[in-house]
Amino acid sequence: MERHFETEMQALRNRLLGMGAMVEERMHGAVVALMERNAAAAEAIIAGDQEVNELQIEVDDRCLKLLALQQPMASDLRLITAAMKINADLERIGDQAVNIAENSLKLMNAAPLRPLIDLPRMAEIAEAMTRDSLDAFVRKDAALARSVLARDDEVDQLKDHIFRVLLTYMMADPGTIERALSLILVSRNLERIADHATNIAEDVIFVVLARDVRHGAAVPLE
Amino acid sequence: MERHFETEMQALRNRLLGMGAMVEERMHGAVVALMERNAAAAEAIIAGDQEVNELQIEVDDRCLKLLALQQPMASDLRLITAAMKINADLERIGDQAVNIAENSLKLMNAAPLRPLIDLPRMAEIAEAMTRDSLDAFVRKDAALARSVLARDDEVDQLKDHIFRVLLTYMMADPGTIERALSLILVSRNLERIADHATNIAEDVIFVVLARDVRHGAAVPLE
Numbered sequence: 001m002e003r004h005f006e007t008e009m010q011a012l013r014n015r016l017l018g019m020g021a022m023v024e025e026r027m028h029g030a031v032v033a034l035m036e037r038n039a040a041a042a043e044a045i046i047a048g049d050q051e052v053n054e055l056q057i058e059v060d061d062r063c064l065k066l067l068a069l070q071q072p073m074a075s076d077l078r079l080i081t082a083a084m085k086i087n088a089d090l091e092r093i094g095d096q097a098v099n100i101a102e103n104s105l106k107l108m109n110a111a112p113l114r115p116l117i118d119l120p121r122m123a124e125i126a127e128a129m130t131r132d133s134l135d136a137f138v139r140k141d142a143a144l145a146r147s148v149l150a151r152d153d154e155v156d157q158l159k160d161h162i163f164r165v166l167l168t169y170m171m172a173d174p175g176t177i178e179r180a181l182s183l184i185l186v187s188r189n190l191e192r193i194a195d196h197a198t199n200i201a202e203d204v205i206f207v208v209l210a211r212d213v214r215h216g217a218a219v220p221l222e
Numbered sequence: 223m224e225r226h227f228e229t230e231m232q233a234l235r236n237r238l239l240g241m242g243a244m245v246e247e248r249m250h251g252a253v254v255a256l257m258e259r260n261a262a263a264a265e266a267i268i269a270g271d272q273e274v275n276e277l278q279i280e281v282d283d284r285c286l287k288l289l290a291l292q293q294p295m296a297s298d299l300r301l302i303t304a305a306m307k308i309n310a311d312l313e314r315i316g317d318q319a320v321n322i323a324e325n326s327l328k329l330m331n332a333a334p335l336r337p338l339i340d341l342p343r344m345a346e347i348a349e350a351m352t353r354d355s356l357d358a359f360v361r362k363d364a365a366l367a368r369s370v371l372a373r374d375d376e377v378d379q380l381k382d383h384i385f386r387v388l389l390t391y392m393m394a395d396p397g398t399i400e401r402a403l404s405l406i407l408v409s410r411n412l413e414r415i416a417d418h419a420t421n422i423a424e425d426v427i428f429v430v431l432a433r434d435v436r437h438g439a440a441v442p443l444e
Contacts, residue, residue, distance in 0.1 A: 064303065067289065068296050077289050081306055088307060171396050178389065
């Protein structure tokens with residue numbers, strides 16, 4: 001029974017990692033489609049969302065079965081319920097990839113505004129945050145999770161910078177307004193991805209800290 | 223034991239309803255502050271977010287205790303794990319109230335653009351969706367939950383309409399760009415609130431349908 005439980009927990013971790021890899025690839029693909037003005041690639045991202053939704057249902061189902069059948073201990077309970085929350089955040093990261101792809105398609109209808117300012121950099125950080133938050137979950141690594149939280153400020157600063165630059169464009173030339181608005185919305189999509197990665201990292205810290213506190217060995221907060 | 227479990231489940235429902243009432247009040251307050259250009263009210267919304275965060279932690283804690291101590295049955299498991307997800311969505315609705323309050327403060331620095339177009343209407347629907355999704359949870363009312371899903375399209379249409387009207391303003395008079403952008407962002411905040419209400423409604427349908435299927439009485443999907 002114990003061995004079976006461990007096998008199922010490992011399968012859950014692997015599924016969640018697989019889902020993480022899928023949404024990372026999709027957000028990356030959406031940003032590349034934007035940069036390369038590749039409409040077919042953007043449309044493929046939009047069409048592929050169903051696969052993420054199906055994986056989310058499967059992961060949720062695994063979690064519920066583990067909760068129902070195995071009478072897990074407190075630390076495993078925290079881990080399984082965290083997995084359910086992380087699963088929801090990953091699915092929503094997938095939704096943001098769709099939003100980016102949709103905004104990209106709009107941008108392809110007009111001449112490019114300029115080399116996308118800091119959007120690729122912002123996308124890079126949001127992607128790394130997503131990847132690291134999941135690695136932190138699998139390795140129960142609170143320090144790595146905390147490094148994800150720290151990067152959220154950088155994303156917010158880039159978002160503000162992008163906003164100010166695009167505002168200047170729009171004021172100087174109303175002909176740029178529609179394109180600038182689409183780019184602002186993409187920056188908000190990326191901000192939301194970083195927010196979801198932050199949620200995941202917070203869940204990881206809760207799982208790890210609560211476990212360690214229970215064992216009488218509190219992890220220092222800084 | 224059984225009676226104790228029921229008492230604790232009822233306490234959980236009440237807490238979640240209390241949290242729902244709190245975030246509804248806060249989103250409502252943020253929109254009123256925007257309409258009445260009341261900076262003090264907007265600042266109070268921003269300052270009050272901590273209370274929501276604390277309630278979220280308490281609700282999560284109740285859920286974990288129920289899962290750990292009571293060995294709940296499959297239908298209760300679904301209900302408790304749904305409560306944890308709903309809890310997260312409510313907290314994020316609270317975050318959107320803060321975002322609306324922050325955008326309102328920016329708008330108060332300049333002359334009003336015009337009577338806010340459809341934003342109050344959009345806010346009203348998002349509020350009702352939040353309230354109804356929680357009522358549906360407490361009453362296990364799949365039909366009410368489905369009516370929430372149906373209203374999400376209306377919110378999206380209002381969002382698109384607001385976007386088009388404000389775009390016209392910006393193009394006609396670049397002096398309106400900053401204010402129009404803030405209003406567009408408020409409409410996106412409201413859209414996110416409606417999205418969270420939709421998530422809650424989907425969780426309710428899952429809880430209710432799975433329970434009813436288990437009892438051999440499937441609820442028709444339409």
